Amino acid sequence: MADRVSKSEAIKDLRRVADELGHPPKIAEYREHGKYSCPTVSKHFDGSFSAARAATLNVPNERLAEHSREQLLEDIRCVAEIVDREPSKTDYKEHGDYALSTITYRFDSWISAKKEADVYEGLDEGPTKDELIEDMRRVDQRIDEPISQRRYTEHGTLTAMTVKRRFESWEVACQKAGVSRPSMGPQPVDDSALLTDIKRVQNKLNHVPSRTEYNEHGKFSRQLAINRFGSWPKAVKAAGLEPLAPGGLPGERNPHWADREPYYGPNWNERADEIRARDDYECQNCGMPNAVHIDEYGEQLNVHHIKKARKFDCHQEANRDENLVSLCNSCHGKYEYLPAENAKELIETD
Numbered sequence: 001m002a003d004r005v006s007k008s009e010a011i012k013d014l015r016r017v018a019d020e021l022g023h024p025p026k027i028a029e030y031r032e033h034g035k036y037s038c039p040t041v042s043k044h045f046d047g048s049f050s051a052a053r054a055a056t057l058n059v060p061n062e063r064l065a066e067h068s069r070e071q072l073l074e075d076i077r078c079v080a081e082i083v084d085r086e087p088s089k090t091d092y093k094e095h096g097d098y099a100l101s102t103i104t105y106r107f108d109s110w111i112s113a114k115k116e117a118d119v120y121e122g123l124d125e126g127p128t129k130d131e132l133i134e135d136m137r138r139v140d141q142r143i144d145e146p147i148s149q150r151r152y153t154e155h156g157t158l159t160a161m162t163v164k165r166r167f168e169s170w171e172v173a174c175q176k177a178g179v180s181r182p183s184m185g186p187q188p189v190d191d192s193a194l195l196t197d198i199k200r201v202q203n204k205l206n207h208v209p210s211r212t213e214y215n216e217h218g219k220f221s222r223q224l225a226i227n228r229f230g231s232w233p234k235a236v237k238a239a240g241l242e243p244l245a246p247g248g249l250p251g252e253r254n255p256h257w258a259d260r261e262p263y264y265g266p267n268w269n270e271r272a273d274e275i276r277a278r279d280d281y282e283c284q285n286c287g288m289p290n291a292v293h294i295d296e297y298g299e300q301l302n303v304h305h306i307k308k309a310r311k312f313d314c315h316q317e318a319n320r321d322e323n324l325v326s327l328c329n330s331c332h333g334k335y336e337y338l339p340a341e342n343a344k345e346l347i348e349t350d
Contacts, residue, residue: 005036007044014041014056024053026269031298032243037230038298069116072103076117086114086121089287093280100280104289127158129166133177136163140179147179153334161286161330186220191228191238194220198239208241231298265315271324272303279326284346285335288328302332306343322347 013035017025020033031038045052079087079095089110092100100110107113114120127135139155140147149160149170156163160170167173174180188194201209201217211222211232225235233243265271281290283301293301304327309318317323325346327335335343 005040010036010041010044011056014052031231032233039295040230042295069106072098072106072113073117076113077119080119086119100282104282110287127162132158132163132166132173136173136177136179147174149330150333153330154337159286159330159334161288161328187224188220194225194228195239198225198236199241202241208236208243264309265319271319275303275324276301276326282326283328283331284325285327285331293328297329301326301328304332304335304343306340
């Protein structure tokens with residue numbers, strides 16, 4: 001469907017949603033009210049939803065602030081002189097004058113920027129393709145099921161995001177390594193069987209299923225529904241049902257229900273934005289920029305609770321700075337299964 005949506009159609013729909021809401025939509029708002037998926041809109045603006053909003057609705061786009069490439073390169077060189085070696089991301093965050101995400105956006109990656117600034121010595125080249133293939137095969141022998149990105153991130157030495165950066169895609173990496181990847185299961189010829197099954201699960205559970213619940217009780221996979229309709233909420237709408245609000249099951253059916261308000265607190269979206277800004281809009285484990293995350297996943301970086309929010313008595317305590325960190329989808333999945341101490345190491349301390 002994405003290939004058939006023109007730029008003018010995407011712009012028209014962005015403006016429609018902005019008029020309905022009375023303000024330029026954030027990603028989560030457009031996903032709920034928009035006709036198309038965020039990646040479909042973003043692809044007409046170099047893969048950036050932020051750029052789409054800026055161009056269509058005259059919203060300031062800080063990521064596209066006019067810093068010349070030479071200004072950025074000179075700043076990298078200055079940091080290299082300060083630390084007297086090839087600067088790491090941590091070095092640049094401490095001494096640089098610009099956001100690291102600005103540099104990675106302009107030069108595609110931190111390594112590419114350092115190469116162009118002539119300060120690169122190959123100190124963080126990372127694993128080779130052969131090393132990644134060897135590790136994927138090791139995981140394949142260890143687990144008794146096809147390797148999904150989540151399973152590899154959980155059991156692998158590195159993350160699925162690292163693998164995808166080295167290869168064209170996860171599918172190509174699996175092919176090169178000779179390991180099997182999960183299929184999406186049965187695939188109906190048309191959408192009617194899929195939509196009927198979503199309604200069947202709704203009747204079985206007596207409430208609209210979350211994507212996780214559908215994976216457990218449905219005949220097909222949630223990913224198939226997402227691929228067919230652009231997102232899980234849109235698949236639910238197509239089935240004639242009302243999608244769940246962000247956060248999952250409403251009311252007392254939600255295990256995170258507390259004091260009749262969202263478990264993360266009424267201002268969670270604003271709090272998450274503050275943490276992304278603190279973390280320079282990049283994953284604190286693999287360095288994936290927020291703009292790239294939007295392009296790949298259609299949403300902003302995740303904000304992870306290091307100690308599970310449900311273990312606190314109130315959301316104010318759960319949402320303290322030292323308990324939150326920005327992670328991409330892939331790394332978030334990994335750290336959900338790791339001890340809290342591992343994620344604590346991602347936060348810089350004085």
